Amino acid sequence: MSKFYEKITARLQQFIAAQKIFFVATAPNSGRINLSPKGMDSFRVINENRVLWLNVTGSGNETAAHLLENKRITLMFCSFEGAPNILRLYGKGKEIKEGDASWDELISLFPKTPGTRQIFDITIDSAQTSCGMSIPFFDYKGERNELNDWAAKQGKEGIQKYWKDKNQTSIDGLPTNLLK
Numbered sequence: 001m002s003k004f005y006e007k008i009t010a011r012l013q014q015f016i017a018a019q020k021i022f023f024v025a026t027a028p029n030s031g032r033i034n035l036s037p038k039g040m041d042s043f044r045v046i047n048e049n050r051v052l053w054l055n056v057t058g059s060g061n062e063t064a065a066h067l068l069e070n071k072r073i074t075l076m077f078c079s080f081e082g083a084p085n086i087l088r089l090y091g092k093g094k095e096i097k098e099g100d101a102s103w104d105e106l107i108s109l110f111p112k113t114p115g116t117r118q119i120f121d122i123t124i125d126s127a128q129t130s131c132g133m134s135i136p137f138f139d140y141k142g143e144r145n146e147l148n149d150w151a152a153k154q155g156k157e158g159i160q161k162y163w164k165d166k167n168q169t170s171i172d173g174l175p176t177n178l179l180k
Contacts, residue, residue, distance in 0.1 A: 002130040007048035008089070012127055015087055016045055016077055020140045023076040024053070026066035026093075031172035034062035040143060044109050049124045051075070051089065052106060057115035057151055057159055057167070061178055064118065065170035067093045068177060073122055081140070084132035093122040097178070115151025115159055117167070117178070 005012065016022075022043060027033040042054040053075070055063065067073065071092040079085040096102055096119040106119050151159060160179075167178050 002128055005127040005129075008045055008051070008124060008127055009048070012087060012129070013045045015079070015085060016043065018082075019077045019079070021078075021080075023078075024063060025074040025076070026063050026072065028066050028069050028170070028172055028174055031170070031174070032062075034060075034066065034170075036062075040113065040148075041111050042113070051091075051122045051124060052109065053120045053122065054107075054110045054113065054116060055118050055120060056113055056147060057117045057162060058147075059166065060171060061117070061163075061167040061176040062170050063093075063120060064095050064176040064178060065172075065174035067095060067120070069174060073120070075122070078135050079132055080135065080138040084135060086130045086132040086135065088128045088130075089122070089124050090126050090128070091122045091124040093120045095119075095177075096121050097180075099180070113151075114148045115154070117163070 021037055021039050023035060023037055025033065025035045038053070040056070044052045046052060063073070071094065073091055073093040075089040077087045096106055106121070107116070154162060163178050167176060169175055
């Protein structure tokens with residue numbers, strides 16, 4: 001049976017902190033739904049209704065485009081070890097980029113990560129847990145370093161060029177406003 005919450009309780013925060021992977025879903029008003037797995041040390045619970053997610057350079061920038069259009073975002077955490085559980089956080093998000101007023105304060109909450117692209121600041125409207133009894137067990141073996149190695153090799157100028165060439169629009173042609 002699922003249960004809804006109006007906030008991230010202490011128990012839900014502990015569950016989030018124990019997960020090695022989470023999933024981000026956004027959708028434009030019309031077009032493709034984007035659902036992506038995320039990892040690394042990139043998620044912070046700020047308070048019972050606010051979370052931050054550090055996003056790094058990737059093949060697309062769908063979340064930014066979708067949030068510009070409608071702000072809707074869902075985050076999902078699944079227990080792959082221990083007691084079964086699925087947690088969804090429903091909210092509204094906004095993008096924070098380097099140079100924005102709150103950037104320095106917020107980026108200090110995360111480890112220095114090559115290829116850092118933006119932080120998504122998300123206000124949580126509700127949380128939902130469900131049983132997760134059909135989710136299989138998986139063993140965590142460690143983080144992959146390929147993306148960080150690639151970004152470090154590109155350097156700041158190479159990353160900026162990549163953003164210009166590949167991250168300016170969503171796959172549906174929506175603007176991301178990544179570069180000013």
